[in-house]
Amino acid sequence: MPRQVRGxxxxxxxxxxxxSPRGxxxxxxxxxxxxxxxxxxALADEIVRML
Incomplete structure (x- = not known):
């Protein structure tokens, strides 16, 4: 993905x-x-944090 598009x-x-209030x-x-x-x-850590 080009840098500008990524930005x-x-x-x-x-x-x-x-x-979102909890976003x-x-x-x-x-x-x-x-x-x-x-x-x-890292993904699992964020999912657990949400629970």
Whole structure:
């Protein structure tokens, strides 16, 4: 994904998270679009935090 497009996508995700009272935008630097494969522990940690 081109850098500019990634910046717009990230801004959009942050905006959406801010619209929810319990929203949270989490950046996992080592993850890509296959987060369950590339960063499973970070993903699991966030799921547990939500519970």
């Amino acid at each position: 717009h996508a990230t801004a959009s995700h942050l905006y959406r998270a801010q619209q 949270r935008h989490v950046v996992i630097p080592e993850a890509d679009h296959m987060t369950p494969v590339t960063a499973p522990t």
